[in-house]
Amino acid sequence: MRNTARLPRPLHPVAWWLWASGLAVAAGATSNPVLLVALIAVAGAVVGARRPVTPWASSYGAFLRIALVVLAIRVVLYVLLGDAGGSHVLVRLPQLPLPHDWGVRIGGAITEEGLVTSLEDGLRLATVLVCIGAANSLASPARLLKVMPGALYEVGVAVGVAVSFAPQAVASLGRVRRARRLRGRRDRGLAALRGMAVPVLEGALERSVDLAAAMDVRGFGRIGNVRASTRRLAAALTLLGVLAVCAGSYGLLTSGAPFLLGAPLAVGGSAVAVAGFAVGSRVSRRTRYRPDPWAAPEWSVAVSGALVAAAFLIASHYGLAGMDAAANPTAVPDVPLLALFAAAVALLPAVTAPPLRLYRAAASVPA
Amino acid sequence: MIRFESVTATYPDAAEPALRDVDLDIAAGQLCLVVGSTGSGKSTLLKCVNGLMPHFTGGTLRGRVTVGGRDTRTHRPRELADVVGYVGQDPVAGFVTDTVEDELAYGMESLGVAPATMRRRVEETLDLLGLADVRNRPLLTLSAGQQQRVAIGSVLVMHPQVLVLDEPTSALDPPAAEEVLAALTRLVHDLGVTVLVAEHRLERVVQYADVVVHVPGRGAPVEVGLPVDVMRTSPVAPPVVRLGRARGWAPLPLSVRDARAAAAPLRAALAEVAPPERSPATETGREIATARKLTVDYDGVIALRAVDMTVHAGEIVAVMGRNGAGKSSLLSTFAGLRAPAGGTVDVDGMIPWKLPPHEAVRRVGLIPQEPADLLWADTVARECADAGNAAELLRELAGPIDMDLHPRDLSEGQRLALALAVVLSAAPPLLLLDEPTRGLDYEAKERLVSMLRNLASGDRAIVFATHDVELVAEVATRVVVLADGDVVSDGPAAIVVTDSPAFAPQVAKILAPQRFLTVADVEAALARMPA
Numbered sequence: 001m002r003n004t005a006r007l008p009r010p011l012h013p014v015a016w017w018l019w020a021s022g023l024a025v026a027a028g029a030t031s032n033p034v035l036l037v038a039l040i041a042v043a044g045a046v047v048g049a050r051r052p053v054t055p056w057a058s059s060y061g062a063f064l065r066i067a068l069v070v071l072a073i074r075v076v077l078y079v080l081l082g083d084a085g086g087s088h089v090l091v092r093l094p095q096l097p098l099p100h101d102w103g104v105r106i107g108g109a110i111t112e113e114g115l116v117t118s119l120e121d122g123l124r125l126a127t128v129l130v131c132i133g134a135a136n137s138l139a140s141p142a143r144l145l146k147v148m149p150g151a152l153y154e155v156g157v158a159v160g161v162a163v164s165f166a167p168q169a170v171a172s173l174g175r176v177r178r179a180r181r182l183r184g185r186r187d188r189g190l191a192a193l194r195g196m197a198v199p200v201l202e203g204a205l206e207r208s209v210d211l212a213a214a215m216d217v218r219g220f221g222r223i224g225n226v227r228a229s230t231r232r233l234a235a236a237l238t239l240l241g242v243l244a245v246c247a248g249s250y251g252l253l254t255s256g257a258p259f260l261l262g263a264p265l266a267v268g269g270s271a272v273a274v275a276g277f278a279v280g281s282r283v284s285r286r287t288r289y290r291p292d293p294w295a296a297p298e299w300s301v302a303v304s305g306a307l308v309a310a311a312f313l314i315a316s317h318y319g320l321a322g323m324d325a326a327a328n329p330t331a332v333p334d335v336p337l338l339a340l341f342a343a344a345v346a347l348l349p350a351v352t353a354p355p356l357r358l359y360r361a362a363a364s365v366p367a
Numbered sequence: 368m369i370r371f372e373s374v375t376a377t378y379p380d381a382a383e384p385a386l387r388d389v390d391l392d393i394a395a396g397q398l399c400l401v402v403g404s405t406g407s408g409k410s411t412l413l414k415c416v417n418g419l420m421p422h423f424t425g426g427t428l429r430g431r432v433t434v435g436g437r438d439t440r441t442h443r444p445r446e447l448a449d450v451v452g453y454v455g456q457d458p459v460a461g462f463v464t465d466t467v468e469d470e471l472a473y474g475m476e477s478l479g480v481a482p483a484t485m486r487r488r489v490e491e492t493l494d495l496l497g498l499a500d501v502r503n504r505p506l507l508t509l510s511a512g513q514q515q516r517v518a519i520g521s522v523l524v525m526h527p528q529v530l531v532l533d534e535p536t537s538a539l540d541p542p543a544a545e546e547v548l549a550a551l552t553r554l555v556h557d558l559g560v561t562v563l564v565a566e567h568r569l570e571r572v573v574q575y576a577d578v579v580v581h582v583p584g585r586g587a588p589v590e591v592g593l594p595v596d597v598m599r600t601s602p603v604a605p606p607v608v609r610l611g612r613a614r615g616w617a618p619l620p621l622s623v624r625d626a627r628a629a630a631a632p633l634r635a636a637l638a639e640v641a642p643p644e645r646s647p648a649t650e651t652g653r654e655i656a657t658a659r660k661l662t663v664d665y666d667g668v669i670a671l672r673a674v675d676m677t678v679h680a681g682e683i684v685a686v687m688g689r690n691g692a693g694k695s696s697l698l699s700t701f702a703g704l705r706a707p708a709g710g711t712v713d714v715d716g717m718i719p720w721k722l723p724p725h726e727a728v729r730r731v732g733l734i735p736q737e738p739a740d741l742l743w744a745d746t747v748a749r750e751c752a753d754a755g756n757a758a759e760l761l762r763e764l765a766g767p768i769d770m771d772l773h774p775r776d777l778s779e780g781q782r783l784a785l786a787l788a789v790v791l792s793a794a795p796p797l798l799l800l801d802e803p804t805r806g807l808d809y810e811a812k813e814r815l816v817s818m819l820r821n822l823a824s825g826d827r828a829i830v831f832a833t834h835d836v837e838l839v840a841e842v843a844t845r846v847v848v849l850a851d852g853d854v855v856s857d858g859p860a861a862i863v864v865t866d867s868p869a870f871a872p873q874v875a876k877i878l879a880p881q882r883f884l885t886v887a888d889v890e891a892a893l894a895r896m897p898a
Contacts, residue, residue: 054505140465142464142465175740176740178704178735178740179735179740179741179743180724181703181704181724181727182702182704182728182732182733182735182741182790183724183728183741183754183789183790184724184725184726184727184728184729184793185724185725186723186724187724195743199743207460210457210460210461211460211463212423213419213423213444213455214455214460214461214462214463215463216422216423216443216444216445217417217419217444217445217448217453217461217522218445218448218463218473218474218477218521218522218525219445219448219449219474219477219478219525220445220463220477221445221477222445222446222448222477222478285478285479286476286477286479287475287476287479287480287481287482287485288476288482289468289469289472289475289476289482289485289486289489290468290472290482290485290486291482
C-alpha cells in the first residue's frame with residue numbers, strides 16, 4: 001500500500017519555515033564562504049524541486065536580488081568607511097582628513113584582509129536572506145498565518161492585511177501609470193512618481209476599507225454566545241504573558257540584571273501566555289478548512305533543518321577548524337567535512353517532501 | 368423574510384436621504400429584482416439588508432430593517448452572516464483570501480462549521496457553479512466571470528436564507544451571465560433561498576423574477592409588484608418590454624419566448640420590408656488604424672494570435688467575445704499601452720507603443736473599464752482645466768454639470784462623459800472604449816449611444832469592447848468576435864449578431880429570421896410601410 005502522506009500535497013508551512021530557519025541559523029554560525037555557498041546551493045535546489053506554481057513562489061528571485069544588493073552594499077561600505085586592519089594593502093584611496101578621535105575614516109587603504117572579511121560578512125547576511133526567501137516561496141506567509149492558534153487569529157489577520165498592502169500597492173501603481181500614459185503624461189521619472197503617490201496610497205487605503213467590509217460580511221469576528229468576561233480574560237492573560245516574556249528576555253540578555261528579571265520571568269510569562277492562548281482558543285468558534293496534516297514528510301523536513309543548525313552550532317562552539325574562516329582570511333579556508341555533510345542533510349526535503357499537485361497553469365490573461 | 372418598516376437612509380454629509388420611507392415585505396423563497404436608474408438608491412437598499420448601511424457606510428438609518436427576525440440595528444453584518452449572503456458590485460473587492468478553495472471556505476470558518484461539512488459544501492459549490500477545474504487557482508488569475516462565480520459561491524457555502532447580489536452579471540459575457548442566473552434560479556426553486564438582485568441589464572433577469580421593486584429615486588415612493596405590472600409603466604425596461612408596449616401586446620411579454628408567441632403577425636408584416644441600412648461608412652472612410660498579424664502574449668500565454676484588422680473613419684466597431692478572449696489586449700495594444708509580441712500596429716500612420724505619451728494621446732484615446740481611473744483632480748472644473756478645453760466638450764456631451772463637484776460624486780454616466788471629454792480634448796482620430804456600459808442605466812446608455820454616433824461622424828473611428836448585445840444592436844456598424852485570441856467573425860453588425868444566438872439582441876431573437884436589431888428599427892420600418 002502506498003503511504004498516503006507521500007501523495008502529492010502541499011507540505012505543512014511550519015515545516016518549511018523550521019527547515020529554512022535551521023539553514024539561516026547555520027549560516028549565522030559560520031563565516032566560511034564555502035559553507036555559505038553550500039547552504040545557498042542547498043536552499044536553491046530544494047526551492048527548485050518543491051516550489052509551488054503560485055504568484056508568491058516567484059518571490060524567490062526577488063530575495064536573490066536583494067541578497068546580491070546586500071552583499072554589494074557591505075563591500076562598498078567597507079571600501080568607503082571600513083577600518084584598515086590587515087597588512088596586504090591592495091589600493092590606497094584618497095583619505096578625507098578627519099579628527100582622529102572620531103573613530104571613523106573615509107577613504108584610505110583597502111587591504112586584502114579587510115575586503116575578504118567584508119565579503120564573508122556580506123555573504124553571511126545574503127545567505128540568511130536567501131533562506132528567508134526560500135521559506136517564502138515554498139510556503140507563503142499567508143499559509144503560515146492560517147496555522148496560528150485561535151487566540152492569535154486577530155493578530156494574524158492584522159499581519160496578513162499589512163503583508164497584502166505591498167502587492168495591492170503594486171497593482172494600483174500599474175493602474176495609475178496606465179492612466180497617466182492615457183492622459184499623455186510621463187509615466188516614468190521622479191516628477192511622475194510624485195504625481196502617482198497620492199492615487200496609489202488612496203487606492204490601497206480604499207482597498208483596506210473594502211477588505212474590512214468584506215470580512216465583516218463573511219462573519220469575521222462573530223461573538224456568538226461567548227461571555228464577554230471570558231473574552232476579556234483571554235485577552236488579559238495573553239497580553240500579560242507576552243509582556244512578561246519580553247521583559248524576561250531582556251533580563252536574560254542583559255548582564256547585571258537582577259536574577260528575577262531573567263529566566264523566572266520569561267518562563268512564568270510563557271506559561272501565562274499559553275494559558276491565554278488556551279482560553280482564547282476556546283472562545284474562538286472558528287474552524288479550519290482542510291488543515292495541513294503533520295506527518296512523516298513534515299518531520300523529515302523540520303528535523304533536517306534542525307540537524308543542520310545543531311551541527312553548525314556545535315562545530316562552531318567547539319571551534320572546529322574552518323568554521324571561522326576569518327582567522328586567516330587570505331588563505332583558502334579548510335572545509336570541515338562534518339558541516340558540509342550536515343548541509344547535505346538539508347537537501348533531503350527535495351526528496352522527502354511530497355511532490356506538488358500542479359494545477360493547470362492556464363491563462364493568466366486579464367480579460 | 369426581509370422586512371423594511373418606514374426606512375429612511377441618509378449618508379453622512381448628504382443633503383437628501385438616499386431612501387425615504389421605504390416599506391417592503393419580501394416573502395421567503397422569492398427572487399426579487401430591484402430596478403431603478405443609477406443613483407436612485409438601489410445599492411443602498413441592498414446594503415440595508417445586511418446592515419452594511421449604516422454600520423460600514425456611516426450615516427443614519429431611521430425605521431427598522433429585519434431579516435429572518437433579526438434587527439439590523441442590533442446585529443452588525445457579521446452577526447447576520449449566517450442569514451444573509453451579500454455580494455457587492457466588484458467581486459475582487461470582496462475577496463479575502465488568495466485561492467478559490469480558501470475563498471469558498473472563509474465564511475464557513477468564521478461561522479465555525481465542522482470541517483467535514485465544510486469540505487462537502489465546498490465540493491458541492493464548486494460543482495454547482497462550475498468551478499471545479501480552477502479550485503487551486505489564485506483568484507487574481509481568474510476571468511471576470513469566474514471571479515463573479517467565486518464571489519457568489521463564497522456566500523452560498525454558508526447556506527444563507529437570503530442572498531443579496533448587486534449587479535451580478537454586469538461584468539459577464541452573455542453565456543456566463545446565463546450560467547450565473549441559472550444557478551440563482553436553481554437556488555430559489557430547489558433550496559427555497561430568498562434572492563434579492565439589483566441589475567441594470569433587465570433583459571437578462573426580468574423573466575426570472577417573482578417580484579420587482581422599483582426604486583425611482585429622488586425620494587419618490589418605492590413601487591413593489593409583479594414584474595408584469597411594474598414593467599407596464601417602469602421608465603427602465605428591457606427591449607422585449609419596450610417592443611411589447613409599443614405594439615400594445617397583452618399580456619405584456621417578459622421573455623423572448625412569450626414575445627415570439629405574440630410576435631407572429633409582426634414577423635409576417637416585417638418580412639415585406641428591408642431592415643434599415645446601418646453601415647454607412649464602412650470601407651469608405653480613410654484607414655485610421657491597422658493591425659497586421661498582431662500577436663500579443665502575457666508571459667507565454669497567447670492573448671491574440673496573428674490578428675488582422677483595419678478600422679476606417681466613421682466606423683463604430685464592437686469587439687465581442689467571452690471574458691478573457693483578448694478584447695482588452697486588442698484595445699491596449701491599439702492604445703500603445705503594450706508592445707506586440709509579433710506583427711505590426713499602425714494608428715494614424717504611427718506606431719502607438721513607440722510614441723511618447725503626449726504624442727500618443729493625439730492619435731488614440733482609451734477609456735478604461737473604470738473611467739474613474741483616468742481622473743485625478745478633486746473637482747470637475749480642475750479636471751477639465753488640466754486637460755485643456757475639456758469643459759466645453761463636457762457640456763456638449765453631458766449637458767450642464769456642477770463644476771465644483773468631486774468626480775467621485777458624479778453619476779456613472781456623468782463620470783464616463785467627463786473621462787470622454789478629457790480624452791477627446793486631445794482630438795484623437797481613434798477612440799477606444801472598454802466596457803463602456805458597465806454600471807449604466809438605460810437612460811445613460813441612450814445618451815452614450817447618441818454621443819458615440821455624433822463622435823463617429825467626421826474623421827474619427829470608434830472601437831469598443833463590450834458584452835452588452837443591446838448596445839451593439841443600437842450603435843455598432845461592424846462587429847468583430849474574438850475567441851481564444853482569434854477573430855472568429857468580422858462583418859456588419861446586423862449580420863454578425865443575428866447569426867449567433869449568444870450575441871443576438873432580444874429584438875433580433877423575437878423577430879428572427881427577420882434581421883431587425885432594435886425597437887427603433889422596427890418602428891421605423893413600420894412607419895415606412897403603407898398602412
